[in-house]
Amino acid sequence: MNRLLWLAFAAFSAYAFWAVDLWPGRIWPGLGKLARISAELVPPDAGGQFLTLVFSLLETLGIALAATVMAAVLAFPLGLLGSAKVLPNWLWRWPLRRGMDLSRSIDALLWALLFVNAVGLGPFAGVMALMMVDLSTLAKLFSEAVDHSSPGPVEGVLAAGGNRWEVVRFGILPQVLPAFAAQALYYLESNVRHATILGVVGAGGIGMHLTDQLRVNEWQQVSMTILLILASVTAVDRLSRWARSELERGS
């Protein structure tokens, strides 16, 4: 049985190599071209469009921030309702969790294509696309944090005569809010990276300029754009890592 599996694996790998025409000989001419492009990348130059680039980068950051905030706000109630500790009734939890699995399994870029068709070109489609993926992932992470919360404070509030609202507010929320915030920040970082390529399909932000520059072989502008993206991604990562470590210290 084991051997059969290995055989199938080997056969499928061989097919894959053949199907994508993977051959060492193909990389050599490509390498030469890459070297020529690399030479043309320097020095980076905005081609007189520096401010335009900065503004569309800000738009990218805006897309990421708006998507994360909306996803976190919507995931908050869904995450609570998705946990057995808040809602013991599985009849509602099951479709909720499966629905979240479904929307998460579609990549943001695909959602972006769908939303560009639905609401037109521009950042709004990008925000909706990122939000669709994050909403389901954050809701799932939030419910897991609630599932794993300690029963102690819940018992303490119940024993004093607290109703279910008070149990959630004081028994559960203080335990899970720092985790919720840390996860939302992590998704903010990831969204900034994702938002830079959404422009490729017309969903707003810096990606739109990048595709244009690539199409017309403006390599110096490409390198300037990439440097700007690198700088902003690093800045957001640093900021969010700092905020997360502060959260951990505070909790």
Next chain:
Amino acid sequence: MAHRALTIDGLRKAYGGKTVLDGVSFEVPAGQMVGIVGRSGAGKSTLLRCINRLVEADAGAIGWDGLDVRALQGGALLDWRARCGMIFQQFQLVDRMDALTNVLLGSVRRRRTLPLLFRVFPAADRAKALELLQQLDLGPQAGQTVKTLSGGQQQRVAIAKVLMQGVEVLLADEPVSSLDPENTRIVMDQLRHLQRTGGVTVLCNLHNLEVARSYCDRVLGLSQGRLVFDGSPQELTAGREESIYAGAR
């Protein structure tokens, strides 16, 4: 009917076929301090949790002052829990919030839910809670996050909370098992004080027989879900002691 007493009659509870309470019956007149002893797994915690309905018993009756506790529903059940406070071995406080808020949560049943959810408490309540903390020598710690307090301090916050709650019955589930001798003395003195000056009926699960002997009016012994001893601390001789702790397994 309305002689004030806590009556437990034929209480049974099983978890998945394993019997934890096997027909426990006793009556505690209001204002008595009762120690419940027995090895772990004897059903002590389950017994207390059946009384405030954190656990639902399978059969039997629980009564207090004419109240049929097992029949209570909705708001009436919450009212009962507010009258019947509980403190725990692991304190079960909201340990990421400050001591004062935890004490204020004792008033949860008397106040409207919405302001409470935003941690808005009446000034009079805040003053009362602070006063209670000061009585327990925790005035300076009122604003401190509970998880940064020592075990003894946390248990005193829990006591301030049930004082805020204004309980008639206090269920104490191993309240001193994770405390050192000094804090054990402080906490047990507080429970005794509550009973003597506040007329609170106290049911206290205890690991340590010496603590039960020196603080309780009456001792109940549980073994394998059955009541095997019911008498004064003086009657709890070495021989009787053995009968409580032997026989299991």
